[in-house]
Amino acid sequence: MTTVLTPASPLTAGDRCDRCGAQAYLRVVLISGGELLFCAHHGRKFEPELKKIAAEIQDETGRLNETPASTGDDER
Structure with missing residues (x-):
């Protein structure tokens, strides 16, 4: 039997940790099938x-250390 894994879609703010309900950063x-989010x-x-x-x-989890792009003066 061959298992083909399709590329996973990026996690979003709507994806929640199965343990505590916080935003998930790991899938x-x-x-055995299925998935867990943490x-x-x-x-x-x-x-x-x-x-x-x-x-x-x-x-x-690397997204947690990203710095946001700076905003222009007109966006402040």
Whole structure:
């Protein structure tokens, strides 16, 4: 059997952590099927266990450190 993983869509503000309800920054596609979403905190906390059961982990925690583009004077 061949498993084909399609590219995951980016996580949005509407995607919530399955553990606490905060904004999700990690999507874990399970080997058994289905997916789990986690905030950065719970993603780090459960990382060792998740790696054992994950077919794929989409990690967007880098977005937390991005600096917003500066606004022009007319937008302030």
